[in-house]
Amino acid sequence: MRKIKFLTIKKRAIVVGLLCVLAIGVFCGTYFPIKASATPKPVHTIVIDAGHGGIDGGAVGKVSGIDESHLNLEYAMELKSLCENFGIRVVMTRSDMNGLYSISAPNKKKSEMEKRRQIIESSGADLVVSLHMNSFPLPSARGAQVYYADGNESGKVLAERVGNALHQSIDYAKKTVKVGDYYVLNCTSKAGILVECGFLSNAEEENLLISEKYKENFCYSLLCGILNFYEM
Numbered sequence: 001m002r003k004i005k006f007l008t009i010k011k012r013a014i015v016v017g018l019l020c021v022l023a024i025g026v027f028c029g030t031y032f033p034i035k036a037s038a039t040p041k042p043v044h045t046i047v048i049d050a051g052h053g054g055i056d057g058g059a060v061g062k063v064s065g066i067d068e069s070h071l072n073l074e075y076a077m078e079l080k081s082l083c084e085n086f087g088i089r090v091v092m093t094r095s096d097m098n099g100l101y102s103i104s105a106p107n108k109k110k111s112e113m114e115k116r117r118q119i120i121e122s123s124g125a126d127l128v129v130s131l132h133m134n135s136f137p138l139p140s141a142r143g144a145q146v147y148y149a150d151g152n153e154s155g156k157v158l159a160e161r162v163g164n165a166l167h168q169s170i171d172y173a174k175k176t177v178k179v180g181d182y183y184v185l186n187c188t189s190k191a192g193i194l195v196e197c198g199f200l201s202n203a204e205e206e207n208l209l210i211s212e213k214y215k216e217n218f219c220y221s222l223l224c225g226i227l228n229f230y231e232m
């Protein structure tokens with residue numbers, strides 16, 4: 001039979017010390033509980049604006065007949081989930097196919113634009129990205145274009161960064177970054193860009209724009225430009 005050893009004074013002091021630490025821990029846990037939300041608060045907020053909606057379908061796909069408003073929303077939702085994966089808070093101007101105008105408004109376009117401005121202003125966002133698809137009578141016209149408001153310096157930097165990212169990842173893309181006179185950009189002093197993702201009037205580009213893979217690559221490039229702007 002083994003002899004039971006009594007603890008030495010030194011070991012007893014260690015045990016008492018550990019018990020005290022444990023007791024303090026329980027006390028603090030009870031009275032000063034650590035908040036359950038261990039996830040850090042997002043540092044950045046971005047407004048993603050899917051152009052058109054409701055009765056305003058925008059441009060129409062030459063071959064597929066798809067509405068621009070539909071594709072804009074798909075691209076916006078893709079970009080939203082990519083941004084959220086990087087801890088960026090996202091405010092959408094619309095998350096479905098409904099228009100942003102008031103049904104009773106005599107001028108639906110004006111009402112819709114005013115609603116976009118209100119969402120942008122109340123969002124607390126530091127950045128706005130409006131997504132559109134282009135159309136032009138000349139069927140050979142193609143490529144993405146990134147616009148910013150004249151005089152908006154941070155918008156210009158954002159446009160450059162996004163333009164670079166698109167240029168690097170999309171094979172045929174020329175870098176097209178320019179000043180654009182758009183309400184959604186002019187209505188705010190936040191860094192804003194309007195991206196014309198490509199031409200629905202070009203059959204080949206339309207085919208790319210409606211493909212899942214192209215959408216993923218395109219939105220990933222937008223994200224890269226945004227992260228570059230945030231220097232994340």
Ligand SMILES: [Zn+2]
Nearest residue numbers: 051058132133
């Ligand atoms: Zn449009």
